[in-house]
Amino acid sequence: xxxxxxxxxxxxxxADHPALLAAVSAADGSRVLPxxxxxxxxxxxxxxxxRDRLVRSLTTxxxxxxxxLVVRRGxxxxxxxxxxxxxxxxxxxxxxxxxxxxxxxxERVATALTEAGxxxxxxxxxxxxxxGRVLNGSGSPYQVFTAFHRAWREHGWxxxxxxxxxxxxxxxxxxxxxPALEDRDLADLPDHRAExxxxxxxxxxxxxxENRLSGYATARDxxxxxxxxxxxxxLKWGEVHPRTLLRDLAxxxxxxxxxxxEELGWREFYADVLWHRPETAREYLRPEYAGxxxxxxxxxxxxxxxxxxxxPFVDAGMRQLLELGWIHNRVRMVVASFLVKDLHxxxxxxxxxxxxxxxxxxxxxxxxGWQWVAGSGTDAAPYFRIFNPVSQGQKFDPxxxxxxxxxxxxxxxxxxxxxxxxxxxxxxxxxxxQRIVEHKAERVESLARLKAxxxxxx
DNA sequence: TTTTGAGTTGTTCGA
DNA sequence: GTCGAACAACTCAAA
Numbered sequence: 001x002x003x004x005x006x007x008x009x010x011x012x013x014x015a016d017h018p019a020l021l022a023a024v025s026a027a028d029g030s031r032v033l034p035x036x037x038x039x040x041x042x043x044x045x046x047x048x049x050x051r052d053r054l055v056r057s058l059t060t061x062x063x064x065x066x067x068x069l070v071v072r073r074g075x076x077x078x079x080x081x082x083x084x085x086x087x088x089x090x091x092x093x094x095x096x097x098x099x100x101x102x103x104x105x106x107e108r109v110a111t112a113l114t115e116a117g118x119x120x121x122x123x124x125x126x127x128x129x130x131x132g133r134v135l136n137g138s139g140s141p142y143q144v145f146t147a148f149h150r151a152w153r154e155h156g157w158x159x160x161x162x163x164x165x166x167x168x169x170x171x172x173x174x175x176x177x178x179p180a181l182e183d184r185d186l187a188d189l190p191d192h193r194a195e196x197x198x199x200x201x202x203x204x205x206x207x208x209x210e211n212r213l214s215g216y217a218t219a220r221d222x223x224x225x226x227x228x229x230x231x232x233x234x235l236k237w238g239e240v241h242p243r244t245l246l247r248d249l250a251x252x253x254x255x256x257x258x259x260x261x262e263e264l265g266w267r268e269f270y271a272d273v274l275w276h277r278p279e280t281a282r283e284y285l286r287p288e289y290a291g292x293x294x295x296x297x298x299x300x301x302x303x304x305x306x307x308x309x310x311x312p313f314v315d316a317g318m319r320q321l322l323e324l325g326w327i328h329n330r331v332r333m334v335v336a337s338f339l340v341k342d343l344h345x346x347x348x349x350x351x352x353x354x355x356x357x358x359x360x361x362x363x364x365x366x367x368x369g370w371q372w373v374a375g376s377g378t379d380a381a382p383y384f385r386i387f388n389p390v391s392q393g394q395k396f397d398p399x400x401x402x403x404x405x406x407x408x409x410x411x412x413x414x415x416x417x418x419x420x421x422x423x424x425x426x427x428x429x430x431x432x433x434q435r436i437v438e439h440k441a442e443r444v445e446s447l448a449r450l451k452a453x454x455x456x457x458x
Numbered sequence: 459t460t461t462t463g464a465g466t467t468g469t470t471c472g473a
Numbered sequence: 474g475t476c477g478a479a480c481a482a483c484t485c486a487a488a
Contacts, residue, residue, distance in 0.1 A: 447480095
């Protein structure tokens with residue numbers, strides 16, 4: 001048997017890893033070289049929290065591979081065949097990538113490997129059911145979530161893969177090593193940025209199952225509480241496979257388990273939509289929305305990015321993003337709605353900003369979540385569903401704790417007063433900005449632009 | 459083939 | 474303060 005390369009991408013774990021299992025089996029006593037390629041196409045546009053998150057994950061992965069992880073910087077179609085040649089490997093093993101960039105990249109790599117007489121062996125995917133597999137009776141993809149979800153569950157998925165037998169890691173080719181962490185204040189950061197990797201994912205999951213799953217159905221909407229699983233970034237980097245989570249949920253009843261597995265279903269649905277319609281990473285899923293009137297991103301967009309719109313709940317979310325590389329899901333919807341409906345900026349600008357900064361930023365979930373808010377997506381929000389940035393805050397952050405945590409200029413206000421600084425005498429005493437738009441008027445404006453677009457179609 | 463019911467996450471207004 | 478209705482039209486899925 002011959003040496004093998006295990007090229008890690010978004011599958012930074014060792015448990016429940018069919019591709020790693022395949023690599024170790026194929027080696028059958030020979031060596032396996034674990035490789036990660038720092039691809040400038042993905043690394044370049046990333047912000048500091050996202051880069052550091054990846055570096056920390058790779059650090060823990062390498063530890064669990066006895067330090068054998070080889071890191072190379074460059075274009076995958078150059079680097080991967082070169083490493084395989086240096087090792088004299090028979091094959092390169094990967095987990096399938098369903099994204100538009102990943103699919104093209106893997107085609108290029110496979111071609112380069114084939115020319116050198118080697119194989120790219122694809123095993124599994126980051127999803128319980130591989131994107132493209134759930135089809136209706138006519139062999140077409142489902143267009144709405146509810147139908148997809150039913151068929152997805154019926155399709156089913158295998159049990160988690162067993163851990164591979166002890167592998168012999170190859171150490172021959174040189175490694176560029178991991179990039180240094182860029183954020184000098186890392187030691188002072190909140191917990192969740194200090195934790196990355198497979199073990200952290202597992203302990204957080206167990207903690208969620210034991211302590212928060214039962215209240216998840218309602219608490220998940222409260223950004224002031226610790227009510228969510230926080231598994232998104234672990235799933236994004238593949239530190240855990242959703243199959244493992246679904247297995248653990250299967251034995252549990254109750255609303256929490258049901259709602260959480262449905263959320264995993266949304267993740268799979270959006271991956272499936274993107275697989276069938278790769279162009280929707282940039283373009284409107286409903287093309288007619290490209291014909292609506294939008295405003296160019298200007299000062300309003302800058303204020304939104306910086307968390308200085310004058311709407312406390314929105315600003316808290318945007319500052320949470322810059323500070324933690326993560327935003328609570330409820331708040332993602334509200335800030336997205338504000339950009340698209342109140343500032344009339346196209347969703348792509350917001351989606352790009354999110355992907356740059358979110359540690360859990362996933363192209364399919366991110367962009368289709370944005371399209372849902374914009375009204376152009378699958379199962380899109382009805383035209384009249386425009387979030388009120390103030391009442392959403394009052395409803396889901398009733399005591400103002402979330403706002404005060406991320407907007408220090410409002411920390412002197414008590415309780416829900418933090419949501420309406422314009423209503424209290426000293427609301428602007430510490431430099432908090434005035435509202436940049438009037439929500440009521442912009443809501444009407446959005447409805448008018450939508451109506452104009454629809455009228456133009458008739 | 460035709461028909462029918464349904465479709466993540468909301469807001470406002472008036473009784 | 475609470476509650477129910479209205480807010481478009483269309484596409485999709487299933488019978």
